Amino acid sequence: MSRLPVAMVGAGHVHAPGYLRWLSASPDVDLVGVYDPDPARASELSRATGAPVLSSVEACVSLARAAVVCPEPTRQLALAEALAGAGLALLVEKPLGVSPSESGALLALSDKVPLSVALPVRYHPGATGLRRAALDGSLGDAVAVWATNRNRFPGGWFADLSLAGGGCLLDHVVHVADLVGWIWGSRWSSVRAEAGVLHHPDLPAEDTAMVLAECSNGMIVTVDPSMSRPDGMPGALDLTMRVWGDRGVATVDIFAERVEGFDGAGRFRQELVGADMDAAMLGDWVSSMTRDLPPPVPASEASAATWLAFAAQEAVASHSTVRPV
Amino acid sequence: MAKTHVLSLLAMAPVKFAGLAAPEVSPEVAKLCAGAGLPASDDVAGLLGSGGLDAVVIATPTDTHPQLVEEAAGAGLHVFCEKPLGLDETQARAAVGACEQAGVKLAVGHVVRYFPAYAKIRDLVKRGEIGSPAMAKCRRMSGAPGEVRPWYADGQRSGGVVTDMGVHDFDWLLWCLGPVERVSALSAERGPGQVAMVVLAHQGGAISSVELSWMDPTGFWTAVEVSGPGGLLRHDSRSTATFRVDRARAGAGSPEVEVPVGEPLSDPYYDELADALGWFGGGPPPRGNADDAVAAVALAEAARLSASTRETVTPGMASA
Numbered sequence: 001m002s003r004l005p006v007a008m009v010g011a012g013h014v015h016a017p018g019y020l021r022w023l024s025a026s027p028d029v030d031l032v033g034v035y036d037p038d039p040a041r042a043s044e045l046s047r048a049t050g051a052p053v054l055s056s057v058e059a060c061v062s063l064a065r066a067a068v069v070c071p072e073p074t075r076q077l078a079l080a081e082a083l084a085g086a087g088l089a090l091l092v093e094k095p096l097g098v099s100p101s102e103s104g105a106l107l108a109l110s111d112k113v114p115l116s117v118a119l120p121v122r123y124h125p126g127a128t129g130l131r132r133a134a135l136d137g138s139l140g141d142a143v144a145v146w147a148t149n150r151n152r153f154p155g156g157w158f159a160d161l162s163l164a165g166g167g168c169l170l171d172h173v174v175h176v177a178d179l180v181g182w183i184w185g186s187r188w189s190s191v192r193a194e195a196g197v198l199h200h201p202d203l204p205a206e207d208t209a210m211v212l213a214e215c216s217n218g219m220i221v222t223v224d225p226s227m228s229r230p231d232g233m234p235g236a237l238d239l240t241m242r243v244w245g246d247r248g249v250a251t252v253d254i255f256a257e258r259v260e261g262f263d264g265a266g267r268f269r270q271e272l273v274g275a276d277m278d279a280a281m282l283g284d285w286v287s288s289m290t291r292d293l294p295p296p297v298p299a300s301e302a303s304a305a306t307w308l309a310f311a312a313q314e315a316v317a318s319h320s321t322v323r324p325v
Numbered sequence: 326m327a328k329t330h331v332l333s334l335l336a337m338a339p340v341k342f343a344g345l346a347a348p349e350v351s352p353e354v355a356k357l358c359a360g361a362g363l364p365a366s367d368d369v370a371g372l373l374g375s376g377g378l379d380a381v382v383i384a385t386p387t388d389t390h391p392q393l394v395e396e397a398a399g400a401g402l403h404v405f406c407e408k409p410l411g412l413d414e415t416q417a418r419a420a421v422g423a424c425e426q427a428g429v430k431l432a433v434g435h436v437v438r439y440f441p442a443y444a445k446i447r448d449l450v451k452r453g454e455i456g457s458p459a460m461a462k463c464r465r466m467s468g469a470p471g472e473v474r475p476w477y478a479d480g481q482r483s484g485g486v487v488t489d490m491g492v493h494d495f496d497w498l499l500w501c502l503g504p505v506e507r508v509s510a511l512s513a514e515r516g517p518g519q520v521a522m523v524v525l526a527h528q529g530g531a532i533s534s535v536e537l538s539w540m541d542p543t544g545f546w547t548a549v550e551v552s553g554p555g556g557l558l559r560h561d562s563r564s565t566a567t568f569r570v571d572r573a574r575a576g577a578g579s580p581e582v583e584v585p586v587g588e589p590l591s592d593p594y595y596d597e598l599a600d601a602l603g604w605f606g607g608g609p610p611p612r613g614n615a616d617d618a619v620a621a622v623a624l625a626e627a628a629r630l631s632a633s634t635r636e637t638v639t640p641g642m643a644s645a
Contacts, residue, residue: 074417102475108364118532141515143513143515143520144511144513144520144522146522146536147452190635192509192524192635192637194507194509194524194526194532195532196459196530196531196532197455198460198531198532198553198554199460199552199553199554200554208459208460208532209532210532210534212509212511212522212524213511214511214635218513220511220513220520220522222511222522222524222534222536224534226460226552228460228552228557229552229557230552230556233557244520244538245538246516246540248542249538249540249541249542249543304509310423319507320636320637321636321637
């Protein structure tokens with residue numbers, strides 16, 4: 001099978017370097033290059049991965065059949081529209097847009113081209129294990145899901161609303177929301193939330209939040225997406241779920257698999273080990289696009305997950321319950 | 326909680342334990358009393374009127390608290406009442422009013438203030454070690470107590486997991502982060518099993534959450550975490566236990582309602598009772614007062630209302 005010609009178009013997101021490293025090493029991918037609105041960033045990534053620098057979206061379109069769109073969130077839609085107009089298959093970084101209207105515009109692109117969304121946690125053994133337990137009945141009926149997806153404040157463009165497009169609700173609700181929709185096939189029926197700028201008082205958008213939601217199947221779900229972990233805290237990034245079923249409880253801890261150690265001065269260190277979910281996601285996407293199969297994570301599902309973030313933002317502003325129209 | 330408090334009273338040297346009466350006395354508690362040569366009966370009025378008493382400890386099902394507090398106060402006795410003080414704010418206020426009118430002291434068993442890790446975290450927060458607190462998360466889990474004592478499964482008697490378990494964390498959060506402006510909650514029931522999540526917006530902006538379950542097959546555990554601009558403090562009863570027994574079948578099927586068991590050098594239930602009885606005898610007041618107990622009940626009531634309406638609620642308005 002021939003290699004899939006892939007360009008990375010927009011590389012400002014924190015996940016871009018990792019994706020680019022995988023693309024440059026994959027025997028199934030012909031990485032034609034990397035484009036970013038900031039040429040210095042494209043050059044830096046080129047030096048790190050060997051991918052050629054591309055100077056324009058047009059150059060990407062002329063060389064690639066598929067593109068990984070991984071810019072800062074507010075730059076996502078314009079790049080995706082230009083690429084879809086030229087017929088490229090797309091893998092778009094989450095969330096799907098920074099507003100309901102942008103999300104709708106990205107969803108509309110998926111009518112024209114195969115559009116998959118980068119939600120790699122679906123591939124993690126913690127998530128596939130939960131899905132199996134939910135489907136094979138070992139939990140009984142799922143009653144409630146209590147989830148966290150917390151981090152330290154990541155810095156960089158997260159402090160710039162014109163690039164980030166939102167706060168921790170937009171950035172970190174979507175992974176858990178997608179897992180719930182993917183595993184139980186449910187829709188969201190009501191949303192409440194509290195949020196504030198509380199851990200890093202200079203930020204322009206919320207860094208602390210709690211979301212309470214109900215699903216169409218009666219399940220109740222809560223998500224803590226806060227950037228509440230102190231700088232330098234080992235294991236700052238988490239994604240945990242406690243799933244209460246009427247026959248048992250399941251706990252998921254996506255970043256639990258690690259080796260811990262202390263040096264001679266007592267300094268703590270830890271190394272995450274185990275499954276590489278980004279590689280699994282990218283591999284599935286490349287394989288699907290090469291074989292003309294449907295996008296592995298369809299825009300419609302990512303749109304439903306991203307809606308929970310928008311609804312939570314609205315609930316915070318109104319102090320009341322938000323329900324889908 | 327009757328067994329726990331009976332054991333404390335039997336061990337408390339300056340206290341003379343006169344006897345026990347309750348509408349229902351479990352065989353185990355009756356045996357403990359018999360072993361100590363103490364009367365145990367269902368004649369509450371008889372015991373309260375027997376003379377020679379200074380104080381009474383109430384450790385009965387929650388729905389009986391208001392009436393028993395009133396009777397004890399009417400007999401001129403100081404009252405230690407197990408939490409929650411009542412099922413709603415109106416009941417709790419009436420209990421406080423009865424004690425004020427009778428001129429007796431009222432202490433309520435908000436024992437979490439006496440759990441060393443919870444007290445330490447509150448101290449560190451008040452000392453400013455994490456800056457202005459931004460977020461707190463409390464977790465409190467066990468199997469379904471209603472499988473062992475059916476009254477717990479009756480919301481009219483226990484208030485369910487939100488009131489029975491949550492009132493501990495509501496009290497601690499009020500103590501640590503201050504008054505609450507908004508309450509949002511979700512809950513679900515499966516037979517005697519219940520889960521609930523309560524989110525509180527505190528005055529000044531801090532957000533806290535209380536995760537509650539009566540569906541945990543691993544048995545009783547709690548965890549707490551507070552974070553702010555200056556750092557994070559946390560505690561988990563599972564990873565910090567100095568002793569534990571893992572039974573073949575923990576949680577579900579447990580022969581007793583799951584309550585942490587103290588040791589002589591570390592027993593928050595003993596400490597809270599000793600503080601209350603010391604106060605009755607003229608010593609300093611305990612860590613929480615009766616108004617604190619009313620506020621915790623009011624918060625639990627607001628959370629139950631929010632869980633049933635799926636709307637956000639202002640505490641104190643629930644009774645209106």
